Amino acid sequence: MSRPSTLSIVIRRIIGALPSILGVIIVTFVLTRALPGDPAAYFAGPAASQEAIDQIRETLGLNRSLPEQFIIYVGELLRGDLGNSLTTGQTVVSDLLTRLPASLELTLAGLVFSLTLALPLGILAATRPGSWIDHGVRVLATAGVSLPTFFTGLLLIYVFYFLLGVAPAPLGRLAILYSPPDQLTGLFLVDSLLTGDLETFRAALGQLMLPAITLGLFALAPLARVTRAAMLSVLSSDFIRTARASGLAPHTILFGYAFRNALLPVVTTLGVVFSFLLGANVLVEKVFAWPGIGSYAVSALIASDYAAVQGFVLTMALLYVVLNLLIDLLYTVIDPRAGVES
Amino acid sequence: MTLSQPVSPLAQVRYILSENYVTFGAFLLFFVMVIFALLGDAIAPYDPLASNASIALSPPSLAHWFGTDDLGRDVLSRVLVATRLDLGIAVVAVVLSFALGSILGTCSGYFGGWCDRIISRIIDTLMAFPLFILAMGLVAALGNTVENIIYATAVINLPLYTRVVRAEILVRRDAGYVEAARLAGNGHLRIMAAHLFPNVLPVMMVHISLNMGWAILNAAGLSFIGLGVRPPTPEWGIMVAEGATYIISGEWWLAIFPGAVLMLAVFCFNLLGDGLRDLIDPRMRT
Numbered sequence: 163m164s165r166p167s168t169l170s171i172v173i174r175r176i177i178g179a180l181p182s183i184l185g186v187i188i189v190t191f192v193l194t195r196a197l198p199g200d201p202a203a204y205f206a207g208p209a210a211s212q213e214a215i216d217q218i219r220e221t222l223g224l225n226r227s228l229p230e231q232f233i234i235y236v237g238e239l240l241r242g243d244l245g246n247s248l249t250t251g252q253t254v255v256s257d258l259l260t261r262l263p264a265s266l267e268l269t270l271a272g273l274v275f276s277l278t279l280a281l282p283l284g285i286l287a288a289t290r291p292g293s294w295i296d297h298g299v300r301v302l303a304t305a306g307v308s309l310p311t312f313f314t315g316l317l318l319i320y321v322f323y324f325l326l327g328v329a330p331a332p333l334g335r336l337a338i339l340y341s342p343p344d345q346l347t348g349l350f351l352v353d354s355l356l357t358g359d360l361e362t363f364r365a366a367l368g369q370l371m372l373p374a375i376t377l378g379l380f381a382l383a384p385l386a387r388v389t390r391a392a393m394l395s396v397l398s399s400d401f402i403r404t405a406r407a408s409g410l411a412p413h414t415i416l417f418g419y420a421f422r423n424a425l426l427p428v429v430t431t432l433g434v435v436f437s438f439l440l441g442a443n444v445l446v447e448k449v450f451a452w453p454g455i456g457s458y459a460v461s462a463l464i465a466s467d468y469a470a471v472q473g474f475v476l477t478m479a480l481l482y483v484v485l486n487l488l489i490d491l492l493y494t495v496i497d498p499r500a501g502v503e504s
Numbered sequence: 505m506t507l508s509q510p511v512s513p514l515a516q517v518r519y520i521l522s523e524n525y526v527t528f529g530a531f532l533l534f535f536v537m538v539i540f541a542l543l544g545d546a547i548a549p550y551d552p553l554a555s556n557a558s559i560a561l562s563p564p565s566l567a568h569w570f571g572t573d574d575l576g577r578d579v580l581s582r583v584l585v586a587t588r589l590d591l592g593i594a595v596v597a598v599v600l601s602f603a604l605g606s607i608l609g610t611c612s613g614y615f616g617g618w619c620d621r622i623i624s625r626i627i628d629t630l631m632a633f634p635l636f637i638l639a640m641g642l643v644a645a646l647g648n649t650v651e652n653i654i655y656a657t658a659v660i661n662l663p664l665y666t667r668v669v670r671a672e673i674l675v676r677r678d679a680g681y682v683e684a685a686r687l688a689g690n691g692h693l694r695i696m697a698a699h700l701f702p703n704v705l706p707v708m709m710v711h712i713s714l715n716m717g718w719a720i721l722n723a724a725g726l727s728f729i730g731l732g733v734r735p736p737t738p739e740w741g742i743m744v745a746e747g748a749t750y751i752i753s754g755e756w757w758l759a760i761f762p763g764a765v766l767m768l769a770v771f772c773f774n775l776l777g778d779g780l781r782d783l784i785d786p787r788m789r790t
Contacts, residue, residue, distance in 0.1 A: 185629030189638075193645040304778060308771035310721055312728050313744055313763030320751050320760070331752070441636025445725055449748065460729045463644055475641035479633045 171494050179487045186479040191235050194472050195228070244476070245469035249462060254473035258455055262477070263348025264335055265454030268446065269439055271351075271370055272377030276435075280382050281428075284389025285421070288397060299386050306383025311442040315376040315449035322372060330368050332450045340365045373450040380442050381435045388431040392424035422496065429493055436485045440478055527779025533772040540587040548581035552738045561755050571757035573743075574750065582738035583762050589739050590769070593650065594719040597657035598712060604658070605665025606708075610696050612666065613673030620670075627663045635660040636722060643731045653732035657722050661715055668711055672704040706784045714777035717770040724766050740766040 202219035203210070210218075219225055226234075238244075244254040287299040315332075322329035330337055335350055340362050343353040351370065354363040396402065397420055405415045444456035451457065455474055462470035540547065550568075556576035564571040570579035612623040630638065642656040676682065677700070685699045724741030726732055733739040735746065740762040747759025 181625075182628065182632040185625070186632050189629060189633070190641070193641050304774050305771065308717060308721075308767055308774050310724060310728075310741075310744075310763060310766055310770070312725065312741075312748075313759075313767060316744065316748055316751050316759050316763065320754075320756050324752065324754050324756075437634045438636075440634035441725075444636065444640070445728060448729055459640065463640065463648075464730050468644065471641065471644040475633070475637055475644075478637045482634045483632055 168494065172491060175487060175490045175494070178490075179483055182483050182486075183480065186476065186483060187236065187239065188232075190472055190476045190479070191232055193475070194235070194468070195231070239476075244473035247462065247470040248467045249465050249470070254470050257458060257470065258473055258477050261453060261455045261458050264452060265443055265447070265456060267335075267349040267351065268370065268373055268377065268452060268454060269443055270349075271374035272381060272439060272446075273435075275374050275378030276381040276385055279378070280385035281389055284386045284428075285393055285416070287386070287390040288393030289416070291394065296390075299390055303383045303387040306379060306386075309379060310445075311376060311380050312445045312449050314379055315373065315446055318372050318376055319449070329372050330365075332372065334451050334453055335369055336362070336366055337369065373446050373452055376449070377439060377442055377446050381439055384431055384435055384438075385428065388427050389424065392427040393420060396420045396424045425496055426493065429489055429496060433486050433489050436482060436489075440482060524779050524782070526775055527782075530772050530775035530779060533768070534776060537587060537591065537769060537772065540584055541591045542588070544585045544587050548578075548584045550578035550581040552577060552582040552585040553736055554578075561750070561758075563755075564757055570761040571755075573746065573758050577736075579743075579757060579761050582743060583740070583765050586738040586740050586743065586762065587765075587769075589650075589733065589737070590720060590724065590741075590766070593654055593657065593723045594716055597654045597719050597723070598661065598716055600654070600658035601661040602665050602708070602712060605662050606669050606701065606704075608662075609666040609669025610673050610701055610704075613670040614677055614692070614696050614700065623666065624670075627666050630659070631663050636725060639722060639726060640729075640731070643726060648731055650732050653723055653726050656726070657719050660722065661719060664711065664715060665708070668708065669704055672707055673700055676700055676703060710777055710781040710784055713773055713780055717773035717777070720766070720770050720773070 202215050202224050224231065242255050244258075246252070247254050247257050250257055283295075283299050283302075287293075287296040290296055319329070319332050323332060336342055343350060343357050343359055343362050343366075346353045346356055350366040351363060354360070354366060402415060402420055405419050410419075443454065444460060446452065447454045447456035448460050455477065459471055459474035461467075462474065545552075554577065556572075558576065559568075559572050560574055560576040562568060562572045562576075568578050568580065570583060573579055573582070608623050608627075612620045633641075639656040639660050642659060643652050646652040646655065673696075682695060682699055685695050690699070723732070724739070724744075727739050727741035728745045730742075730745070733742050735742060743762035744759045744766070747755070747757075747762070750756075750758050751760075
């Protein structure tokens with residue numbers, strides 16, 4: 163049997179993600195229709211007149227059968243219509259799009275922070291089993307998953323803003339003194355670098371530091387734990403013994419042979435970690451007044467702005483499906499065998 | 505010591521605990537939390553709802569160990585009384601998802617075929633959501649009440665239980681003792697409930713303990729963003745949220761104490777879970 167090409171593997175993975183997307187759409191649809199009482203009244207808001215409610219019922223198609231309603235819902239989704247937000251008066255899609263870069267920047271920064279710490283820590287712990295660093299990593303792994311993100315965030319604010327005064331006020335992406343860089347990617351760090359505005363870059367980095375560390379600490383524990391376990395099991399395998407016996411340099415063995423194999427379980431764990439990260443994002447954004455989609459959803463929830471909440475849930479779920487798809491693809495790149503069996 | 509020598513259960517427990525100081529410590533902490541949950545309002549030195557503007561925002565002192573909040577309420581009393589609500593939400597949610605997950609997982613693993621395919625599909629769909637965000641969506645759709653926080657926490661924990669039970673049943677489905685039970689004329693229901701499921705329980709205990717911590721974190725996270733529990737009810741998540749405003753001006757005790765107790769509770773369940781795992785199945789350790 164010939165080995166399938168990378169392209170066909172990629173296509174197969176993408177098709178494999180379709181049922182998840184369908185499932186996500188069905189669940190969000192059910193959630194919209196499961197609102198207690200009259201969904202039309204909720205979407206119209208508390209101040210709406212009877213005519214407005216009737217009109218919304220008509221536009222939402224709530225007077226039709228459920229399957230019909232579902233088809234209408236999917237049609238609206240395909241046209242990129244998630245309804246209007248009551249609190250901002252904008253369409254939910256435009257609200258989400260303007261706020262998404264802030265969330266992405268925060269999540270990515272948190273992920274980078276936790277990976278740069280977790281991988282070396284896991285490797286160190288695995289190469290010196292039983293040492294203090296090994297015990298340290300184990301304690302860290304248990305303590306890390308016990309930390310409530312919102313609590314860590316507040317603790318960091320107290321220490322670094324109030325006591326030491328080294329961090330800027332935890333109020334958003336950029337202090338009022340600065341104007342945001344020209345919008346290219348929406349990520350302030352990248353944009354300010356591209357436009358060569360180093361001062362804004364430093365200011366944005368300062369604002370980003372604490373929330374990213376808060377988020378990263380949460381993801382650090384599972385990643386360090388898995389790296390350690392994977393490295394331990396790879397290092398005790400036969401091919402490593404053979405490589406050692408052949409007289410290869412220790413760091414060639416460690417990084418060229420062991421690490422690449424140990425990466426597979428780490429990448430798998432990334433999927434779970436993203437589930438945590440996207441959820442923790444909401445809490446961190448609330449603590450640091452970060453203008454991302456998480457804090458948008460929180461204020462929408464409090465204001466009973468249902469269209470906005472549903473749009474947020476759907477966006478996050480689709481983002482998560484896409485991230486999982488990327489992880490699957492990354493898996494195929496790291497280990498070509500992974501695509502062959504399925 | 506030979507194998508035939510009888511060992512009293514007490515001696516065995518003592519032996520196990522002497523080998524696991526950390527687990528023992530976690531167990532003690534768990535015991536203390538249960539006492540606080542049961543007798544919190546009797547132990548609390550002050551009324552958790554009584555406000556007194558003259559002592560508002562006073563730092564920790566001998567009279568008020570954890571200080572007082574913006575309305576002059578005693579933080580220690582509020583933290584103590586909140587134990588029942590926080591643990592209660594988590595326990596009920598975990599029990600619900602354990603019960604439902606066990607039934608779904610057992611059916612899925614035992615019958616296989618269509619039953620398995622449908623249940624696995626539903627679970628996969630739940631797993632396609634970032635779980636905390638699914639919980640937010642559920643509470644938004646069902647209504648902003650404490651009961652719905654419990655249901656939402658139960659739903660997002662459901663995949664874990666269903667998957668673990670299914671996998672454990674699957675490897676035991678064709679075991680000799682199941683075959684024997686079937687030949688002896690036991691029905692499907694009896695085989696599943698009386699022969700297969702008890703064998704899964706030890707592994708499930710580990711998962712329940714680890715999951716409890718996560719359930720507490722989730723419930724507190726939901727109330728931190730303003731869902732479910734309403735002020736002035738004392739609850740750890742909402743207390744941290746209320747104290748968050750004051751941390752910038754240096755009144756740290758409002759948020760730090762409830763947050764630290766919350767962290768301690770989660771840490772305790774995680775340590776218990778780790779300890780149980782080492783006892784029950786050391787191979788699960790990573």
